[in-house]
Amino acid sequence: MTAVLSAEGLSKTFRTPFSRRQVRALDGLDLQVAAGEVFGLLGPNGAGKTTTVKILLGLTHPTSGRAELFGLPVSDPGSRRRVGYLPEGHRFPGYLTARQTLSVFGRMSGVSDSDLKARIPELLARVRLSDWGDVKVKRFSKGMTQRLGLASALVHRPDLLLLDEPTDGVDPVGRREIRDLLREEAARGTAVLLNSHLLSEIEATCDRVAVLRKGKAVAAGRIADLTAQGFAYRFVGAPMDEALLGLFRESGAAAERVNGHVKLTARDAAHLNALVDAARARGVLVTELTPLRSTLEDVFVDLVRAGETDEAGGTVITPPEEGRPR
Amino acid sequence: MKVLAANVEEVFREAAARWTLVAYAALSTLFIALFAAAVNLDVVDGALAGAKLFGKQLEMGPRSVDLDKLVLGFESGFSGFLYVVATFLAVFATAHLVPRLQEKGTIDLYLSRPVGRVPLLLSRYVGGLLLAGLNVVYLVGAMGLLIWWKTGVVHPRFFLGGAIILFTIATLMAFAFLVGVVTSSTAVSIMATFAVFFLAAILSGHRQIEAALATEWAAALVRGFYWVLPKTGQLAQATVDFVSGGQLSRHKVEIDYLAVFGTTGLFGLVSLALSALFFRRKDF
Structure with missing residues (x-):
């Protein structure tokens, strides 16, 4: 160009x-x-x-x-x-x-x-x-x-x-x-x-x-x-029990509940996919997975x-x- | 050429919008009207029978007055007067051209166009000179026509004397541009230009000043200033001499025309070249 x-x-x-x-x-x-x-x-x-x-x-x-x-x-x-x-x-x-x-x-x-x-x-x-x-x-x-x-x-x-x-x-x-x-x-x-x-x-x-x-x-x-927050995602699904969050954390991800959704931070794309697979395997219906961004400000x-x-x-x-x- | 035309047009538009053009024309008209009202000549069969100045009858004496010589006297005296009036008006009317151009928020609009800095500055100079030139033409032309109307006599040299006035204006305007580029101040430009005008006029008697000075270095300094500055005093005298054809000078002082015009022109050229150089280098 x-x-x-x-x-x-x-x-x-x-x-x-x-x-x-x-x-x-x-x-x-x-x-x-x-x-x-x-x-x-x-x-x-x-x-x-x-x-x-x-x-x-x-x-x-x-x-x-x-x-x-x-x-x-x-x-x-x-x-x-x-x-x-x-x-x-x-x-x-x-x-x-x-x-x-x-x-x-x-x-x-x-x-x-x-x-x-x-x-x-x-x-x-x-x-x-x-x-x-x-x-x-x-x-x-x-x-x-x-x-x-x-x-x-x-x-x-x-x-x-x-x-x-x-x-x-x-x-x-x-x-x-x-x-x-x-x-x-x-x-x-x-x-x-x-x-x-x-x-x-x-x-x-x-x-x-x-x-x-x-x-x-x-x-x-x-x-x-510039505004991307690495592999941090807003994760929404049901049911989202503590056991699932524990499983996420055991795999090395950070997972915390924030205002009705889970803020999930994976190491990379493969890790993120593995986390989603684990949730699906436990019968969780995933309704949202959105990358989290900072504002430019x-x-x-x-x-x-x-x-x-x-x-x-x-x-x-x-x-x-x-x-x-x- | 397009840039030059756009800039010249803008100089005139600005002069019109800021009342400069009106004030310029009004003051010039005032001088012309004063002359028209003040001088009343009674010409009978091509000879002067009587004359009034500001309503007062002039004593003609027993000798017949040569009308042609009288008109020539008028024209030469007036050319000296017009030299001062036209120069002053021109400096007042054009000193703002560079400082206004350099104002923050304005200069960016001009310099961001594909126009070189020097052509931009020179086109303003040409615009200002045209504005001043038109006024000189108006002043000298109207005055000449009035003389012709009142006496039936006029000398072409009177009109050509305007060229010397314009030459002086061009030189002083170049200096005003230089001060304007450096200081961005209209007031300082006017003050500095008038200071040069008067100082140079005083220095036309540099020989007498040098003789009165006690030390050689002081005399050399005065002589140096005399040669560097424009010869405003001698140029006034040259205007009068040119219009009268050298016939009416009471105190015949030899003018070295080449030196007077040469050094004055050089002063103007150097001033303009320096203003272009500084304008080119300036950060805005």
Whole structure:
């Protein structure tokens, strides 16, 4: 799978002028995002998420390492030809109308006037701003500005979207619509790099995530893999007597009753199957066997808290293998 | 080209939306209207029979007044006045262009497009220069037409004098851009540019200042500043001399045009090149 975005050993140290103070915002980050993939960048404040995005867009220069978009170094403005960006806290010129905003930024992205004529109404409809096309941006609410920002990021039909807190200030219905829009874009092959504090949103939208802490990726992978609790399962069946649980424990499994079901932790898949066979042999009717998962929030909080002891090098983040389900 | 057009259009749109364009035009119109109301000439058969300034009759004396020479005097005096007015208005109207562009949340929107930093900065510069240039054309053009309407005489040199004014504006705007890139402050850009304007004007008398200084290093410092800074004083004088065709200078001071225009142009070019360099290297 071709990576549309790749970074290798990306580091950034900010130096304060007239002072010896240095802040290492990024520390050897490796990152790859493939076409059609929705990738989430997580991390506490100051973890290096925005710095990463800014380096990828050429807004900030890396201290070391290299980054490429579509095979072009990020220092080349041409690398941004197929990139749409929605910055956090963006400020469109308030004197422009929504239509003029899309026209100005569309032309700056190389879209022809004739294309814009058709594209602008289509985009305004897509972000539910059709009735606001000729209203000045300064009259827009936060949510409307955010939706206009998304339209502006999409105006030139980009193949990579970099979005910093895209649902900030947007109501729940609007959030859902933005999520759907991102999935639609991903379905047509657009890669999306999503930077958000809203873990539930990341969980609902992203295929893979990376958790940054102090400029390093401390975990990365598919959300299902990160939230999986080994071979822990919710086991429901009848009858479930103490003798059966004792049998499970004798085989080396952990078994405990939790709110009417049994939390069963096996060593591996073979062990799990053996436990199910043993229960069936005792006449137990199995009605549910579900893998237990942590929430992304649990994983995130654990990583950020426990991360203090894990200061070794950055994690390599690669796209999923070809054909692997997302 | 598309980027340049989009940026120039935006500079004008912003100027219109923020009342800069209105204020610019209103102030220029005020100067023109003041001139139109203040000067009343009574021309009979191509000769000046009488003149009023701010309603007060001017003593013409027993000698006949050469109307052509009188108009030339007006034009040269006014070109010096317009030099100062147009330059000041231009600095006020364009000093915000870079600091506003560099504001957090705004710069990201521009730099995330497939546009190089230098073309982005230069397109703002071109937009600002066009805005200032239009005002110079309006000021000089309207004033020339008024003179022609009131006297039937006008000299093409008066209109061409606008080019020297625009040259000065281009130089000072380049410096304002440099300060804007470094400080991101409109106020500091305006203050620093006016400081250069006045300091350079004072330094046009550098020989007298040097002679009054006690030490050689202080004199060398003054001389150094004189050569580095734009020659705003001499350029004003050059504008007046150019419009009058050198006929009306009371104190004939030789101007080394090549040195004045050359060093001023160099100051502008270096300022613009440095602002482009710093803008390219800056982290946002």
